Amino acid sequence: MAxxxxxxxxxxxxxxxxxxxxxxxxxxxxxxxxxxDPDNAWxxxxxxxxxxxxxxxxxxxxxLIAFGGPMPVDIIxxxxxxxxxxxxxxxxxxxxxxxNSKFVxxxxxxxxxxxxxxxxxEMGALLADQYGLxxxxxxxxxxxxxxxxxxxxxxxxxxxxxxxxxxxxxxxDERGVAYLVQQTKEFITFMEELTGKKLDMDKxxxxxxxxxxTNELIGxxxxxxxxxxxxxxxxxxxxxxxxxxxxxxxxxIPFLEKELEMGQMMIDMEMGACMNGEKYRMLFLQNMLxxxxxxxxxxxxxxxxxxxxxxxxxxxxxxYEHIDDFEDCLKVMAVKMMNLPMIxxxxxxxEYYCDRITYLMENFNINTSVFLGHxxxxxxxxxxxxxxxxxxxxxxxxxxxxxxxxxxxxYKTVEEVQDAIGDYLTTVVKI
Amino acid sequence: MDYNKLFDAKISRESIGAWxxxxxxxxxxxxxxxxxxxxxxxxxxxxxxxxxxxxxYSEAEVWMSSFSCSFAKSILQYLIxxxxxxxxxxxSDGCMQxxxxxxxxxxYSQNKGKTQAIIEIGAPRMNSATTRAYYKEExxxxxxxxxxxxxxKITDEKIIKSVELYNEARGLVKQVLxxxxxxxxVITGTEALTIMLAETNMPVEEYIELxxxxxxxxxxxxxVSGHRARLMVIGSALDDPRFVEAIENKGGLVVADTxxxxxxxxxxxxxxxHDDVVGSIAEYYLDxxxxxxxxxxxxxxxxxxxxxxxxxxxxxxxxxxMQNCECWGGENTYLEPALKDAGVPILYLEREEKLANIGxxxxxxxAFIEMVExxx
Numbered sequence: 001m002a003x004x005x006x007x008x009x010x011x012x013x014x015x016x017x018x019x020x021x022x023x024x025x026x027x028x029x030x031x032x033x034x035x036x037d038p039d040n041a042w043x044x045x046x047x048x049x050x051x052x053x054x055x056x057x058x059x060x061x062x063x064l065i066a067f068g069g070p071m072p073v074d075i076i077x078x079x080x081x082x083x084x085x086x087x088x089x090x091x092x093x094x095x096x097x098x099x100n101s102k103f104v105x106x107x108x109x110x111x112x113x114x115x116x117x118x119x120x121x122e123m124g125a126l127l128a129d130q131y132g133l134x135x136x137x138x139x140x141x142x143x144x145x146x147x148x149x150x151x152x153x154x155x156x157x158x159x160x161x162x163x164x165x166x167x168x169x170x171x172x173d174e175r176g177v178a179y180l181v182q183q184t185k186e187f188i189t190f191m192e193e194l195t196g197k198k199l200d201m202d203k204x205x206x207x208x209x210x211x212x213x214t215n216e217l218i219g220x221x222x223x224x225x226x227x228x229x230x231x232x233x234x235x236x237x238x239x240x241x242x243x244x245x246x247x248x249x250x251x252x253i254p255f256l257e258k259e260l261e262m263g264q265m266m267i268d269m270e271m272g273a274c275m276n277g278e279k280y281r282m283l284f285l286q287n288m289l290x291x292x293x294x295x296x297x298x299x300x301x302x303x304x305x306x307x308x309x310x311x312x313x314x315x316x317x318x319x320y321e322h323i324d325d326f327e328d329c330l331k332v333m334a335v336k337m338m339n340l341p342m343i344x345x346x347x348x349x350x351e352y353y354c355d356r357i358t359y360l361m362e363n364f365n366i367n368t369s370v371f372l373g374h375x376x377x378x379x380x381x382x383x384x385x386x387x388x389x390x391x392x393x394x395x396x397x398x399x400x401x402x403x404x405x406x407x408x409x410x411y412k413t414v415e416e417v418q419d420a421i422g423d424y425l426t427t428v429v430k431i
Numbered sequence: 432m433d434y435n436k437l438f439d440a441k442i443s444r445e446s447i448g449a450w451x452x453x454x455x456x457x458x459x460x461x462x463x464x465x466x467x468x469x470x471x472x473x474x475x476x477x478x479x480x481x482x483x484x485x486x487x488y489s490e491a492e493v494w495m496s497s498f499s500c501s502f503a504k505s506i507l508q509y510l511i512x513x514x515x516x517x518x519x520x521x522x523s524d525g526c527m528q529x530x531x532x533x534x535x536x537x538x539y540s541q542n543k544g545k546t547q548a549i550i551e552i553g554a555p556r557m558n559s560a561t562t563r564a565y566y567k568e569e570x571x572x573x574x575x576x577x578x579x580x581x582x583x584k585i586t587d588e589k590i591i592k593s594v595e596l597y598n599e600a601r602g603l604v605k606q607v608l609x610x611x612x613x614x615x616x617v618i619t620g621t622e623a624l625t626i627m628l629a630e631t632n633m634p635v636e637e638y639i640e641l642x643x644x645x646x647x648x649x650x651x652x653x654x655v656s657g658h659r660a661r662l663m664v665i666g667s668a669l670d671d672p673r674f675v676e677a678i679e680n681k682g683g684l685v686v687a688d689t690x691x692x693x694x695x696x697x698x699x700x701x702x703x704x705h706d707d708v709v710g711s712i713a714e715y716y717l718d719x720x721x722x723x724x725x726x727x728x729x730x731x732x733x734x735x736x737x738x739x740x741x742x743x744x745x746x747x748x749x750x751x752x753m754q755n756c757e758c759w760g761g762e763n764t765y766l767e768p769a770l771k772d773a774g775v776p777i778l779y780l781e782r783e784e785k786l787a788n789i790g791x792x793x794x795x796x797x798a799f800i801e802m803v804e805x806x807x
Contacts, residue, residue: 111761112781114754142556142726146527146757149556153729154764165726167562170524170553170569179565186561347527349551350534373498378755379527381496382503386538403498 011099017132018125021099022092023051042258046242049251050088055133057082063195064133066159067245068122068152069141070337071166072184074211077248078204079191084135085245090121090407091238094290097409103128104408107151116147116376117407123151126158137194139164139187144342147376164190170348172338180334181327201326208320208329211248217256218243219317224263225308226364229272230281231263234307235296238288243315244340273306279431280305282421283366285357285387285399286312287374291409292417299418303425308364310372311356312341350383354390361395368429369399370421374406400424432644436633440483440625440672442509444516446633450476456518456581461506461532462525463691463721464554466712468701469570470521471593471635472585473577478515479631481670481692482506486785494535495528500755501784502668503528510536515632519548519580521573526724526758550576557727558717567713574709587708594703594712596635603642604630604697611686612743615654620664620685621676627693628670658684659804660746665689665736665762666780667753674782677789678749681797682804687743689736695721724758733766740775747803749796751780776803 007024010016030044057064063081067073076083093100103124104117110127111120125131138161140152156163166183169176188199218240224231236259246252272278282299284307289295299305316339322328338344344356360366369391373381381403388399402420405411425431447457457476460467467477482488482505491507492499506529509515524530533551540547552569555562574585607626610616618626626645630638659682664675670692675685688694698719704711717725720732740748748770752759763779770777778799780792 110764112752115757115760140726143527146724147760149726150723150757150761153726154761157729157765165557167555167557167565167726169565170551175565175568179561182561348524350531350538373496375498378496378498378500378757379531381498382494382528382531383534384496385494386534389538401496 008096008099011130012102014128014130017130018089018093018099019051019055019132022089023048023055026051042255043239046239046246046251046255047092049249050242050246051092053082053249053251054084058133058136063136066135066138067140068148069144069166070168070340070343071139071141072187072333072337073245074207074248074333075184075188075191075199075204077207077210078199079195079197080203081136081191081195083245086122087118087241088245089125090118091241091290093121094407094409095293097291100291100407101410103130111150114378115150116145116374117405118376119147119151121407123155126155134159135161137162137164137190139166139190141166141168141337143168143347145346145377145379162190162194166337168337168343168347172348172352176338177331177334180337181330184330184333204326205323207248208323210250210253212319212323214243214247214252214256215315215317215319217253217260218315221256221260221263222309222314222317224260224267227267228281228365229274229278230306230308231266231272232259233273233296233300234282235293237307237310237313238290238293240313240315241341274300274304276301277304278306279303280368280425280429281308281364281366282306282368282370283308283357283360283364284310285369285371285373286310286377286380287372287404287406288313289372289404289417290406292404292412292414294414295418295421298414299421303422305368305421305425308366309360311353311360312346314341314344314356314360316344346377346380350386353383353387357387357391358394361391361397366395367397367431368425369395369397370424371399371401373401373403375403375411376405376407398428400428432640434641434644434648437626437629437641437645438622440628442481442483442514443632446637447476447478447516450634451516451518457516458548459510459515459517459520461520461522461529462554463696463719464523464525464716465521465552465573466570466716467635468590468593468597468712469574469585470577471596472589473574473581473583475577475581476634477521478517479696480506480509480515480520481628481631482509482784483628483670485509488784491535494539495531498755499528499531500667500753502670502753502756503532505784507532507535507539511539521549522551523554524551525554526756528755548580555717556725558725563710563713563717566717567710570709570713587705590708590712591703591705594701596639598700600630600635600639600642601697601700603639603646604694606646607642608687608694610649613654615656616684616686617649617652617654619655619679620662620688621672621679623685624669624675624688624690624693625672627696628672630696631692655684658682660684660800661686661744662800663687663689663736663740663743663745663748664693664751665748666751667756667759667782668692669751671784671786673786674751674792677786677792678796681793682800683796687739687745689732689739691721722758723762729762729765733762733769736766737769737773737775740770741773745775746805747776747778747799749778749780749799751782754781754783
C-alpha cells in the first residue's frame with residue numbers, strides 16, 4: 001500500500017508552512033536515499049542545504065532576502081544574507097499537484113486565471129499565509145514577464161518589508177550594461193542600509209570566487225551533454241534552476257562536481273542516459289516539465305529520446321575574469337542578469353532567442369526540436385512561429401509546438417505530454 | 432466648423448493619405464510610452480495604432496499563438512492587412528505581448544519583401560533618476576532615427592512647439608471630460624471615447640480645431656437623460672466604442688475612464704524644462720500614470736481610480752480585462768477594498784478585442800446596473 005504523505009495534508013489544511021514542508025520532505029528523501037541508494041544521495045544534499053538554509057536563516061541570525069527575476073545575488077551572499085529565489089517554491093512543489101492547486105486556485109480568486117502559475121503559487125502561498133516566514137527584504141526586477149510584474153508588487157505590499165527593484169534594459173548592449181551597473185550600485189547601498197554594514201570586499205571576492213567555480217562547473221556539465229550519446233538524463237536539467245539563487249552558495253559545488261563526475265564516468269564507460277540506445281536528441285525550446293518529471297525517463301526508455309538541453313534552462317557560464325577590479329565585476333554581474341534563463345531568450349527582441357537557439361543547435365548535436373511552451377509565458381508563445389520558421393530554415397528541423405503548464409499539472413497529464421511527444425517522434429521526426 | 436469627424440471611430444486612411452500625399456511621412460505608434468511630440472517635431476504624423484473593428488485575427492494568431500492577447504494579435508492583423516497606409520512604425524516595450532508585435536511584423540514584412548521603417552525603444556518599467564536617464568537616452572536614439580528617416584533636424588525649439596500643441600490638445604480633452612461631471616452631460620461615454628480615439632489618426636492641429644469647434648457648440652447640445660447609473664470603465668486597451676455603447680444601451684452612462692485609449696492617453700500638461708527638453712519629456716512619460724505596466728505606480732494608480740470614481744460621482748465601476756492581459760490582471764487585489772471603502776461597487780468583465788459575447792455583456796451589465804442604480 002502506498003504511503004500517505006500526511007504532511008501534505010497539513011499544508012492543505014493550513015497547519016504547515018510550505019517552507020517547513022519542502023525542507024522536511026528533502027530531509028526525508030535524503031535519509032531514505034542514504035539508506036537505500038547511498039550513491040545517489042548527492043542529489044538530495046543540495047536540496048536539503050537549500051531549503052534548510054532558507055528555513056533556518058533568520059533563526060541563525062541571517063537576514064532572508066526573497067528575490068524574483070534577475071538580481072545580483074552574489075552580492076546578497078557577500079552581505080552574509082540568505083537569498084530565497086521565490087521560483088524555487090513552485091518548482092519544488094510542482095510534482096505535488098494538490099498542494100500547488102490550492103495556491104493556484106487561491107491566487108486566481110484574487111487575480112485572474114491567465115497569469116503564470118509560477119506566480120500564482122508564489123502569491124497564493126502568501127495569500128494563504130503559508131510561507132512560514134517573512135523575508136527581511138523583497139528585491140525583484142521588472143522582468144521576466146508581465147505576470148511577475150503583476151504579482152510581485154502585490155506581494156511586496158502584503159509582506160510590508162523593505163523592497164528594491166531593478167529595471168532590466170530592453171537591449172543587451174553597452175548602455176544596457178552600464179544601466180544595470182548603476183542599479184547594482186544602488187542595490188549595494190540598499191543592502192548596506194538594510195544590514196547596517198558596508199560591503200566587505202573580501203566577502204564579495206569570496207562570493208564571486210564560488211560563483212566562478214559553480215559557473216565553470218555548470219559549463220563543463222553542459223559540455224558533457226554535447227557528447228553522443230548524452231551521458232546525463234534530461235531530468236537533471238531541472239536542477240539547473242538552483243543556479244539562479246545558489247551560484248555563490250558553497251553547497252552548489254559538491255553537487256555540480258558529483259554531476260560532472262557521474263557524466264564523465266558514463267562517457268568513460270561509453271554509456272548514455274538512454275538505456276535502450278539514443279535516437280532523438282531533443283532541444284526543448286522553452287520550459288521544463290516540472291509537473292511531468294516522469295516523462296523524461298519515459299521518453300528516454302521508450303523512444304530513446306533525451307532532452308539534451310532546454311533553451312530557458314540553459315545557463316551561460318559567465319565568469320568574473322578580473323576579480324580585483326570591482327567595476328569590471330559589476331559589468332559581469334550585469335551580463336549575468338541579462339543572460340539568466342527566462343531572460344536571455346524571453347525578454348527583449350526575439351533575435352536574442354534565435355541566437356541562443358543557434359548556439360544550442362550548433363553545439364549540442366540536436367536532431368529534434370520541441371517548443372514545450374508553458375501557457376503562462378504568453379510573450380514567448382508570441383514568438384513561436386518566428387522560432388520554428390527560423391529552426392526549419394537554418395537547420396532543416398521541424399518543431400513541435402506543445403502547450404503545457406509547467407506548474408499546474410491539471411492542465412495536461414504526463415500521459416498526454418508523453419503521447420504528444422512520442423507521436424511526434426514516430427510520425428514526423430522518424431529517425 | 433463641422434466637428435462630426437470627432438464622432439467617427441472608424442480607422443481612416445483619409446487624413447494619413449492626405450498627409451503622405453504632401454510628401455511627408457506617417458508612422459504608426461504602439462503604446463503610450465512613445466512620445467508623439469518627438470515624431471511631430473520631425474514633421475511626421477504619429478498614428479496611434481488601434482484595432483477597432485478587427486473581427487478576424489486568424490493570420491496574426493498563427494504568428495502570435497492563441498495565448499497572446501487579442502489586442503496585440505489584432506494590431507498585427509491590421510498591419511498584415513495593410514489597414515493603415517504608413518511608412519513604418521515606432522513602438523516601445525509597453526507590455527511584453529505588444530512588444531512582440533514588433534518582432535512578428537518585422538519577420539512578416541521581411542518575408543513578404545516589404546520595406547518598413549520600424550524601431551522599438553525601451554521604456555523602463557520603473558521611475559527613478561537612473562531609469563529616467565536611460566529612457567532619455569532611448570528617446571535620443573529615437574530622435575536620431577527620426578532625423579535619419581526624414582532628413583529633418585529636430586531642434587529643441589521644434590520639440591517645444593510640438594509639446595505646446597499636444598498640451599493644447601490635452602487641455603481641450605480635459606474640458607471635454609469635465610463635461611461628463613454634470614448630472615446630465617451633453618455627451619455619452621460612447622461619444623467621449625470616440626472623441627479621444629479620433630486623435631489617433633489625424634494631425635494634432637486638425638484635432639485641436641475640431642475640439643474647439645465641438646466645445647463651442649456645447650451649449651447647443653441636448654443633455655443626456657434617462658440613464659439609470661453613472662459608470663466608470665477601467666482596464667486593458669479598449670479602442671472600440673461599441674463596447675461602451677452596449678453598456679449604455681442597457682441604461683448605464685459611462686462618465687469616466689482610466690483607459691489607455693481614453694483619458695489616460697492624454698494626461699496632464701507636459702511641462703518642458705528648456706534646459707533639458709528631452710529629459711523633461713522622459714520624466715513626464717515615466718511619471719505619467721497610464722496602466723499597471725510600471726512596477727512602482729500601483730498605489731498612485733489606485734488612488735487615481737478611486738478619486739476619479741468619487742469626483743465623477745459614479746455608481747459603479749466596470750473593470751474590463753482583455754483575456755490574457757497580465758498588466759491588468761491583478762489590480763483588484765488592492766483596488767477592490769479601496770473602492771469598497773469609497774462605496775463604489777465593481778463588476779469584472781473579461782473581453783476580447785472583437786465584440787464577442789456582446790449579449791452576455793449586456794446581461795451582466797444590466798444586472799449590475801439594477802444593483803447599483805439609485806432609487807428615485
